[in-house]
Amino acid sequence: MSRSLAALVAALLLSSAASGRTVRGLFKTEAARHEHGQLVAQFMFQGGNGLVVCRLDQPGPAAEKGSRLLLYQDLDSDLDNLSCSQRLSKAQLTVSLSQEEQNQTIPGQVSPSVWQVRYADRHTCQESSVAPPPSDLSFTLLLLNPDSAGNPLDHFSAEEAGLHGFYFLLLLAYFIACCIYVQPLLQALRKGGPMHTVLRVLTTAQALQCFSALCNYIHLSRFSRDGAGSPLMGGLAELWDMVSQVSMLYLLLSLCLGWTLSRGRKPQSRPLQWERSPASTAVAVGGVITQGALLLWEQYSGSEGGHHSYHGQQNLAGLLLVGLRVVLALLLASVLYQIISTERSTLKRDFYFTFAKGCFLWFLCHPVLVLTSGVFNDHQREKVVTIGVILCQSISMVVLYQLFLSRSLYWEVSSLSSVSLPLTMSRTNHRGRY
Incomplete structure (x- = not known):
């Protein structure tokens, strides 16, 4: 029994990942090409004044690749059956990544809704080639809801509030x-x-x-x-x-x-x-x-x-x-x-x-x-x-x-x-x- 408990402890602790709404990672061209848009995060914004903040360590290479964030609200639509270009065009909001920090306000909504954030660049819809892929981009993404004063400072999504x-x-x-x-x-x-x-x-x-x-x-x-x-x-x-x-x-x-x-x-x-x-x-x-x-x-x-x-x-x-x-x-x-x-x-x-x-x-x-x-x-x-x-x-x-x-x-x-x-x-x- 003690061995089983020890295994349970190790499995849980080693598999625990940061489930936060401050997302840190790499924008990968290969992943974006394979997924027709690299999935970065998913967040439920409240009625209005939501904010997406993206910070890049290297804005120069991002501008050269035409890097951008795609925000999808209608997650029930069948995006998998669309071609790559059609899928990218379905995004409700597009954020160009050409500066060290980019802010995007989420438009007001009647009720809380889930938004999905994906990354894409000019290589996303190209066929795989033998040429080495462009270098990955290090990023920090903040997804914020309005707090009690109406300012976008709350890290909790709508289903976690309270x-x-x-x-x-x-x-x-x-x-x-x-x-x-x-x-x-x-x-x-x-x-x-x-x-x-x-x-x-x-x-x-x-x-x-x-x-x-x-x-x-x-x-x-x-x-x-x-x-x-x-x-x-x-x-x-x-x-x-x-x-x-x-x-x-x-x-x-x-x-x-x-x-x-x-x-x-x-x-x-x-x-x-x-x-x-x-x-x-x-x-x-x-x-x-x-x-x-x-x-x-x-x-x-x-x-x-x-x-x-x-x-x-x-x-x-x-x-x-x-x-x-x-x-x-x-x-x-x-x-x-x-x-x-x-x-x-x-x-x-x-x-x-x-x-x-x-x-x-x-x-x-x-x-x-x-x-x-x-x-x-x-x-x-x-x-x-x-x-x-x-x-x-x-x-x-x-x-x-x-x-x-x-x-x-x-x-x-x-x-x-x-x-x-x-x-x-x-x-x-x-x-x-x-």
């Missing part, structure tokens, strides 16, 4: 909750008990989500200043989120399947412990491996340039991940139905019902939000899914914490079986009272 503030509020909520609940949680973990593993895994998953939010906030804070952010922090944010997801999946599957598969052989005086069996462990590990593989696939094939592409279902891996969560939710529903239908104690049934609510909220929030996001505009969909998934899964964790740490239902259920849960107020030398 995420920085959301992560700040999320971290503030985590800090307040930590100040209030960290002491009773530590006391519960010190006491141990049959459900100690549950609390430990749940706390680990919650801490990883907090670390993910912190890394995202740091990344977006830097991005707001320079348009590039911190690729390391962005990669770590995705890593902690993925590890948190697989930890929670292992916890929920192990609990439900363990309770069911061991129900016929375990003592009825200990009904709610973490039960392990070869079958339940195999299913839980299989589910974790499957989800981890899909998460990695989604990361590698996700849309370029997004800080939060983890929650965007824009590829086959994302759709398979949604389907997996629906299947797991149905599996847990079947398992919990078997448990609840044969349970005679009202208190224990209430315990399982509350646990089922937390499970279903964790698994189904993602598919439901993906479906409902279709009613929103294009620039709002990914934010709705990202923010909604984080909030719903945080609420799910709160429900599970209340279930396992409360001194009401949790204590009453455990008191029926003497020592089945940690916060029973029944220490070893007091068990005779129950």
